[in-house]
Amino acid sequence: KDSKSDPDLHISSTNEKPSNLQDSEFSCSIVGEDICTIPAKSLSAGKMFYIGARCFFKCDYKISAVLTGEHELRISKDYLVQFNAGEKKILKFTNELSFVKELLFTARADRSTAKIRMYLKEGKDATPTSSDIAASDGWMDGVVIRLTNHTAVKVEKDQVYKLLFEADDPVMVTFRVDMRFSKKMIRENVVLEDFINYDDKA
Numbered sequence: 001k002d003s004k005s006d007p008d009l010h011i012s013s014t015n016e017k018p019s020n021l022q023d024s025e026f027s028c029s030i031v032g033e034d035i036c037t038i039p040a041k042s043l044s045a046g047k048m049f050y051i052g053a054r055c056f057f058k059c060d061y062k063i064s065a066v067l068t069g070e071h072e073l074r075i076s077k078d079y080l081v082q083f084n085a086g087e088k089k090i091l092k093f094t095n096e097l098s099f100v101k102e103l104l105f106t107a108r109a110d111r112s113t114a115k116i117r118m119y120l121k122e123g124k125d126a127t128p129t130s131s132d133i134a135a136s137d138g139w140m141d142g143v144v145i146r147l148t149n150h151t152a153v154k155v156e157k158d159q160v161y162k163l164l165f166e167a168d169d170p171v172m173v174t175f176r177v178d179m180r181f182s183k184k185m186i187r188e189n190v191v192l193e194d195f196i197n198y199d200d201k202a
Contacts, residue, residue: 007061009034013042018052026127030152034083035088037106037127037164040070048126070162071175079175090128091163093177100158101149103181107135107165107173108142111192115168120161122153142174 007095010018012025021028038049053061064089065089072080073093081089095103107118118135133153139140145163147155167173186192 007034007059009036009055009063010054011036011038011049011178012052013047013049016050018050019054024178025028025053028129031043035129039125039127039130041125071125073163073177075179077176077179081173081175083165083171083173084170085170088164088166090163091175093161093163093167094180095155095157095159097179097181099181100155100157100179103147103155103161104178104180105135105145105161105163106138106142106176106178107144108138108140108176109167110141110172110174112141113169114141114171114172116143116171117166118143119164120147121164122161126160126162129163130164131163132167142154154166 009027009028010020012018012023012026014025015023018024023035026038026042028034036051052061052062060127064073068088068090071079071081071091073088073091075093075097083089093105095102096121105120107116109116117130119128119130119132120135121132127189135143135145143185147161149155153161161177164174165175
């Protein structure tokens with residue numbers, strides 16, 4: 001894109017000249033840099049996709065395709081992931097536990113000047129974009145998404161949550177998922193991990 005016009009992208013596997021949202025089979029974010037996300041279940045060897053770029057005025061633009069795998073996150077475990085400038089990755093977390101009343105997704109950069117963003121969407125086949133739930137600024141040079149039973153996306157057993165993470169600069173990022181329980185079962189010889197907010201009880 002350039003300063004005169006911001007091109008809109010549309011993508012389809014059936015329409016050779018997609019030019020509007022109705023022509024797009026897949027979710028295309030048109031906030032800032034346009035990103036069209038194709039879920040893994042729609043990919044197969046030799047399958048053709050058609051991309052349409054529409055400008056209201058004459059403009060120059062660059063299109064690139066990135067094949068992104070999913071990083072699986074586990075509860076209460078730190079994951080260090082290296083990002084190049086402009087790189088995007090998708091991360092996945094499955095809540096396999098009942099009685100969970102709060103999920104906390106955090107991403108911490110290795111320096112305060114790094115520009116990072118994180119977005120969340122629920123569902124096994126979800127494809128998160130910048131139009132979905134956005135992380136807010138957190139602590140330790142990071143961003144955070146907090147889910148409860150009162151947020152738009154609920155905390156549910158066996159639910160899959162997908163995170164889209166973007167980094168404008170080369171950076172090392174630490175990802176972590178924590179949870180609070182409404183009830184806890186204490187078992188012999190089993191370590192129970194939990195966190196408690198200030199002035200709260202467990």
